[in-house]
Amino acid sequence: MSELGQQRCRACSAEAPKLTEPEKQQLMPEVPDWQLVVRDGEEQLQRVFTFKNFVQAQAFTNKVADLAEAEGHHPAILLEWGKATVRWWTHKIGGLHKNDFIMAARTDELY
Numbered sequence: 001m002s003e004l005g006q007q008r009c010r011a012c013s014a015e016a017p018k019l020t021e022p023e024k025q026q027l028m029p030e031v032p033d034w035q036l037v038v039r040d041g042e043e044q045l046q047r048v049f050t051f052k053n054f055v056q057a058q059a060f061t062n063k064v065a066d067l068a069e070a071e072g073h074h075p076a077i078l079l080e081w082g083k084a085t086v087r088w089w090t091h092k093i094g095g096l097h098k099n100d101f102i103m104a105a106r107t108d109e110l111y
């Protein structure tokens with residue numbers, strides 16, 4: 001289990017700073033299966049999880065949703081047959097916060 005995967009989200013305000021490039025580069029090795037993407041001008045962490053069928057993808061999606069609600073920090077999830085694409089970013093700052101890396105690591109532990 002990665003050190004990030006043992007952490008919990010810290011409530012952040014709209015004034016919280018986005019992670020700097022060095023901070024992101026330091027954190028990326030802890031979530032090696034995730035990629036940085038930009039959607040609607042906002043940087044996000046994305047990973048595609050694959051499964052044998054829709055039901056397994058749905059069950060994983062539900063686990064991620066439960067984790068998100070428990071942490072008060074929510075992803076975008078695209079559920080398809082055999083796939084679940086998860087994207088983490090912090091809406092209120094329009095980019096990436098350490099919380100998003102924590103949640104990506106916590107998501108990996110559900111897979």
Ligand SMILES: C[C@H](O)[C@H](O)[C@H]1CNC2=NC(N)=NC(=O)C2=N1
Pocket residue numbers: 072073074075088089090091092093
């Ligand atoms: C009021 C509510 O707690 C906030 O809107 C939370 C909900 N979940 C959230 N999830 C994410 N990813 N980013 C947020 O800024 C965010 N804010």
